[in-house]
Amino acid sequence: MDSKNISQAVIGRLPRYYRYLGDLKDEGVERISSSELSELMRVTASQIRQDFNNFGGFGQQGYGYNVEYLYNEIGNILGLNEAHHLIIVGAGNLGRALTNYSNYENRGFIFEGIFDADKALIGRKIGDLTVLPMEDLEDFIISRNIDIVVIAIPKTGAVSVADRAVKCGIKAIWNFAHTDLNVPEDVVVENVHLSDSLMKLSYMLTQ
Amino acid sequence: MDSKNISQAVIGRLPRYYRYLGDLKDEGVERISSSELSELMRVTASQIRQDFNNFGGFGQQGYGYNVEYLYNEIGNILGLNEAHHLIIVGAGNLGRALTNYSNYENRGFIFEGIFDADKALIGRKIGDLTVLPMEDLEDFIISRNIDIVVIAIPKTGAVSVADRAVKCGIKAIWNFAHTDLNVPEDVVVENVHLSDSLMKLSYMLTQ
DNA sequence: TAGATTGTTAATCGATTAACAATC
DNA sequence: TAGATTGTTAATCGATTAACAATC
Numbered sequence: 001m002d003s004k005n006i007s008q009a010v011i012g013r014l015p016r017y018y019r020y021l022g023d024l025k026d027e028g029v030e031r032i033s034s035s036e037l038s039e040l041m042r043v044t045a046s047q048i049r050q051d052f053n054n055f056g057g058f059g060q061q062g063y064g065y066n067v068e069y070l071y072n073e074i075g076n077i078l079g080l081n082e083a084h085h086l087i088i089v090g091a092g093n094l095g096r097a098l099t100n101y102s103n104y105e106n107r108g109f110i111f112e113g114i115f116d117a118d119k120a121l122i123g124r125k126i127g128d129l130t131v132l133p134m135e136d137l138e139d140f141i142i143s144r145n146i147d148i149v150v151i152a153i154p155k156t157g158a159v160s161v162a163d164r165a166v167k168c169g170i171k172a173i174w175n176f177a178h179t180d181l182n183v184p185e186d187v188v189v190e191n192v193h194l195s196d197s198l199m200k201l202s203y204m205l206t207q
Numbered sequence: 208m209d210s211k212n213i214s215q216a217v218i219g220r221l222p223r224y225y226r227y228l229g230d231l232k233d234e235g236v237e238r239i240s241s242s243e244l245s246e247l248m249r250v251t252a253s254q255i256r257q258d259f260n261n262f263g264g265f266g267q268q269g270y271g272y273n274v275e276y277l278y279n280e281i282g283n284i285l286g287l288n289e290a291h292h293l294i295i296v297g298a299g300n301l302g303r304a305l306t307n308y309s310n311y312e313n314r315g316f317i318f319e320g321i322f323d324a325d326k327a328l329i330g331r332k333i334g335d336l337t338v339l340p341m342e343d344l345e346d347f348i349i350s351r352n353i354d355i356v357v358i359a360i361p362k363t364g365a366v367s368v369a370d371r372a373v374k375c376g377i378k379a380i381w382n383f384a385h386t387d388l389n390v391p392e393d394v395v396v397e398n399v400h401l402s403d404s405l406m407k408l409s410y411m412l413t414q
Numbered sequence: 415t416a417g418a419t420t421g422t423t424a425a426t427c428g429a430t431t432a433a434c435a436a437t438c
Numbered sequence: 439t440a441g442a443t444t445g446t447t448a449a450t451c452g453a454t455t456a457a458c459a460a461t462c
Contacts, residue, residue, distance in 0.1 A: 009453065011410055015403035019385065033419060045419095046455050053421060061420040062462045078406045079413035093304035100300075101405065109405065147412065172412050174405065178226065190408040192401065196222035198308065198316065198381065199285045201397040203218055205354065205379050206286035216429065240443060252443095253431050260445060268444040269438045 010051050014078055016041070017051070021071040033064035080108045085145055086174075089161050090152030091116035091124070091131045094176060098150055099127050112144050117157070137161075141168040148172045155179035217258050221285055223248070224258070228278040240271035287315045292352055293381075296368050297359030298323035298331070298338045301383060305357055306334050319351050324364070344368075348375040355379045362386035 020041055024032060038045035052058050052065075058073055059065040075081060088095045091114050099111055114129045115137055116122065124131045132140065140146070149165040151158050151173060158177030165173065172188040175181055178196075181189055227248055231239060245252035259265050259272075265280055266272040282288060295302045298321050306318055321336045322344055323329065331338045339347065347353070356372040358365050358380060365384030372380065379395040382388055385403075388396055 007453075011407060014410065015400070015406040018406065019400075019403070035419080044455060046457095047453090049420065049422085050454075057421060059420050060462060061460070062418045064419065077410065077413075079409040080406065082409075082413065084409060084412065093300045093307075097300035097304055098401075101402065108409070148408065172408055174408055188408060188411040190404055190411070192399070192404055193222070193226075194305075194399065195308065196226070197397055197399055199222040199225065199287065200218060201355065201379055201381055201395060202286040202289075202291060202315070203221065203284065204395040204397070205291065206284075206289065214429075242443080251431060253433095254429090256444065256446085257430075264445060266444050267438060268436070269442045271443065 006054050010054055013043075013051060014074055017048075018071065018074045018078060021067055021074065024067045025071050029067050031064050032067055034059070036064070082108060084109050084147050086111050086148040086150055087113040087115065087137075087140065087144075087146050088150040088152055089115045089134075089137070089165075090150075090176075091118070091121045091126060092152065095150070095152040096126055098152060099129065109148075112146060113140055115140075117153075134161075137164055138168050141165060141170060146170055148174060150174045150176070151181075152176045213261050217261055220250075220258060221281055224255075225278065225281045225285060228274055228281065231274045232278050236274050238271050239274055241266070243271075289315060291316050291354050293318050293355040293357055294320040294322065294344075294347065294351075294353050295357040295359055296322045296341075296344070296372075297357075297383075298325070298328045298333060299359065302357070302359040303333055305359060306336065316355075319353060320347055322347075324360075341368075344371055345375050348372060348377060353377055355381060357381045357383070358388075359383045 020037070034045040034048045037048055041048075049059075052070075055073070055077055058070050086109055088098055088111060095114060095116075099114065101109060101111070111129065113132055114126055115132050115134055117134050119133075121131045122133050141149070146168075147170060149161070149170050149172075151161055153161065155177040158175065158179055159181060162173055162175070162181045162183060166183050166187055170187070172190070173181060173183065175189055175191045176194070178193060180191070183189055227244065241252040241255045244255055248255075256266075259277075262280070262284055265277050293316055295305055295318065302321060302323075306321065308316060308318070318336065320339055321333055322339050322341055324341050326340075328338045329340050348356070353375075354377060356368070356377050356379075358368055360368065362384040365382065365386055366388060369380055369382070369388045369390060373390050373394055377394070379397070380388060380390065382396055382398045383401070385400055387398070390396055
């Protein structure tokens with residue numbers, strides 16, 4: 001819960017810890033040592049202990065870590081105890097796929113609306129949501145107190161949508177468009193560049 | 208084109224260089240210096256030069272880099288000049304979204320088939336493809352010489368699909384399931400764990 | 415208490431940045 | 439030739455691993 005500067009490397013590993021600890025918890029495992037977890041996750045035990053100690057000690061000498069406690073603590077560090085209000089811009093296949101994330105795994109993420117520029121899609125039901133027109137974006141963000149905007153449209157429209165959302169005071173963008181977004185310092189951007197990922201795969205194949 | 212060990216950090220940056228160079232090329236820019244590119248991409252010029260020099264010199268003292276030449280070279284390093292044959296397992300929204308990647312940006316990636324366990328989906332058309340039943344997986348991979356399997360199903364089925372595909376000799380897996388896959392050393396796995404990405408976003412929001 | 419395992423310091427390794435000689 | 443900018447070496451910084459004293 002400390003706010004000293006945690007490196008990106010550490011943060012990037014937290015969700016994976018969270019995933020493994022969740023699985024262990026579901027299997028009814030009560031305690032685990034850094035060396036057991038190390039073997040399971042194929043990382044060094046040193047790294048595990050160092051990572052956890054960035055946030056203060058979660059373990060106990062001679063015993064190890066309590067799985068459920070550690071799971072919850074990491075969840076808190078990740079902010080999963082807080083509710084986040086999202087909208088999706090883009091009601092194509094990708095946007096629709098992402099609406100599923102509200103259900104099971106990530107209960108803290110509440111998808112409040114989905115938008116599209118295509119007149120043919122407006123009014124269509126996608127799960128509990130109804131596709132809204134782009135003109136409603138600003139009003140909706142403000143009235144519903146939206147934190148996070150998911151950009152699931154091609155790069156041509158992405159920059160302008162990001163700008164509009166930023167002007168309304170959103171705090172974060174989950175960006176699936178193949179472009180980088182320039183936003184003010186206090187707005188967080190998490191990019192998912194699928195084509196970059198596919199290129200990395202391609203690179204590894206040529207080796 | 209060198210095969211000395213290139214670090215993951217460098218490889219991870221190549222697609223981004225490729226993206227920026229592609230844009231510059233499209234804008235008709237002929238040459239660029241590391242310091243100009245540095246400003247554009249917000250990384251250090253030193254890093255750019257170091258990165259490129261992992262693969263031999265692409266530039267010229269006093270001039271900089273030729274945009275088109277550099278773009279093509281990085282494309283070759285990434286293996287984009289070679290054809291890759293893919294199938295998608297999972298014809299849900301995510302699987303459907305991914306079929307689009309064959310079209311525009313990544314011409315080297317040829318999506319040959321899409322599979323699903325859901326009887327209701329089998330036979331349905333998705334773009335040029337027809338949804339095939341899971342029983343056909345092995346025959347299809349072998350007869351069509353498939354390199355890459357895209358796993359776009361929930362984690363419950365993912366491990367067994369990966370195993371079946373590996374047995375047929377596929378070389379790589381693009382994994383969207385929320386689980387790690389254990390595969391032989393010579394099979395490449397590129398994970399896209401969307402929920403991990405969302406958790407990272409959540410973490411950054413709490414800071 | 416003895417054994418186990420953490421928390422934490424120190425050592426190593428690798429990646430990034432700075433500097434500059436080579437050269438177009 | 440002079441100016442510009444790379445390629446590359448050296449310095450710095452940060453992340454990972456190893457080691458061990460603290461302690462449950």
